Amino acid sequence: MEGTRTRRRPLGRPNRLSLTAISLLAAATLTACASGKATSGTASQAAAAPSAAATTGGSGGGKVSIFVIGGKSDDPFWSAVKRGGDDAAKVVEAGGGKVTWLGPQNYDNLGPDAAKLILSAKSQGATAIIGADWVPEAQNDAFKTASSGGVPVFLFNAGGPEQAKNVGALSYTGSEELLAGKAGGEFFAMNGAKNVLCVNTVPGAVNTEARCKGVAQGMSTGGTSTQLPLPSSSFGNPTAVTQAIKAALLKDSTIDGLITISTQDADSAAAAIDQAGAAGKVKLGTFDMSETQLQRIKAGKQLFCIDQQPYLQGYLAVSQAYAYNAFGLRVAQDSLLTGPAIVDAGNVDAAIAGVKAGVR
Template sequence: MNRERSVRRSALWRVLGCLLMVLFAAACGRGERASATTRDSRARPRLAVVTHGQASDPFWSVVKNGIDQAAKDMDVTVTYQAPQAFDMVAMSRLIDAEVARKPDGLIVSVPDPAALARSLQAARDAGIPILTINAGGEEARKMGALLHIGQSEYDAGKAGGERFARAGVRRAICVNHEVGNVSEDERCRGFLDALTKAGGEGRVLSVNAASPTDMQQKILAATTPEVDGVFTLGPAAARAALAALQSANRLGTTKLATFDLSPEILAAARDGQILFAIDQQQYLQGYLAVVLLAQYAQHGVLPAAEAIPTGPSFVTRENAAAVIDASKKGIR
């Protein structure tokens, strides 16, 4: 068994172990509710979710699906807020507004810990329990979060770099479409560290996610003849890279891979246009966060772990069809 498979299997067992604890907690919670010995007198807790991703975004819509399903399963009220674009000032204001409403729990993504520190401190001062999802895992405990649900972005990027190296890539660009997002920085850092260790080299290319045309043009200009790999950090940048490589007739000679999934990315993986897509199972991030925080708000129970890893896993030509079936149900 190679190292990557061993790491993935270890992560899977940790997730399964945590899920068993969640189910046990839910069973205990039902018993406590029946005997009216709940931690909170309110029968229907209210949770607030604030992320840096809009629910209309294909990636974040799946997170929202998980949140909505968990809210139904746990019989809790959940609100979802996000800024119109990647804007930490606006996100901080949204958190402040939710804190003022005094929810029973707060679920947040933390793409920029420094920018959100004051708002999260206000939540802690108000006695509001916090869970983090998706971004901010490395800083979650320092910021007072009870638990993080997501993946190590550095490790995921590193695993992607190792796969690129095994595929023969020696010179690559890592396309960062969200400058200022610490998680994206970590993804590129892990990717470039792995590629460099394998004898290759690479650099970060910053692009504007708000302009697909700008992304495509910059990726095309950066993909000089010696560049044989393009690694993107999300579906929007991957679509731009795919278009750039197709326009230059380099799709077969320049390897392309990305973080995260969308219908277009899954189709490209199925057709062999993308080497792989890194899947962090964002549905679980939304679903588990609501389940766990609802249990904590009502009964004071929580898994004894700092983080629950939901990734990375890899979608390739071999398994893309199965993932496409799940995506049609809104869970991948």
């Protein structure tokens, strides 16, 4: 699907960077399968030098043990991330290593819980740690403990290149959330929306806050956007989210656009629009996507969704960690952008095919 160019609106050249990374990492992993053993090496001189203590990769004959700190196991978005990581893990396992996935039980205490998982990974002998930096003020000390202790750190999904630099990570793989939000805001404005509500069910998380902030920036030339922060316990509670959004719509009849931070919340928003009698008036958009969102777009009941290609986040992050652990290889970019891209009625069929394959 990434080859299609029909009405896609990628930012930051995500496809070009992703293909560059895949080409380089594929060469490394093929070498791993052919040789059956790891050799030490020196990190690419083209890549920025990490602030971590370890500046060269290579396992030195030791067993590669990569830990990934991601989202909840029953979160549909993270299942796509894990699918990509699992596919990359096959190469790690073929080389005698392993990949271990860790995730919080819920999102109620996300930052501190994630910090504990990072430290747990280090204590269990991780040779590389991959993690989303959702709440930097709660997680950065744990990331720094790992990187300064000689464990290579790779950020993905949340935190961006700025936090990657702060914690001594070797790279960031994912979407630039502020840019993604701005793209969504601009698309709303282009389609006539004047007052957009950004529904945030994980307030305080750096990525969701950046998304809503970006929407407001994108709307600034043609309208306004405000945030509706809900308790994090609302995440995964469709009834609570639906009722909160419905109440907001009934309170302010000028709202003509809704955007949510997840596909589950978009389902709740669609129900709220119907219950508030606002169908045909309130345009709906969401970050991330699922087949349900795409079918609504195809039916004309949802305006768009913003794809950050979660499969690539898992695949590229694990591949990078393995290439660095086993061979000291690094890609030349500090960040690999996997998105964002607007999916609307013009390119929805290609996206549906990707969802059915389990990679989008």
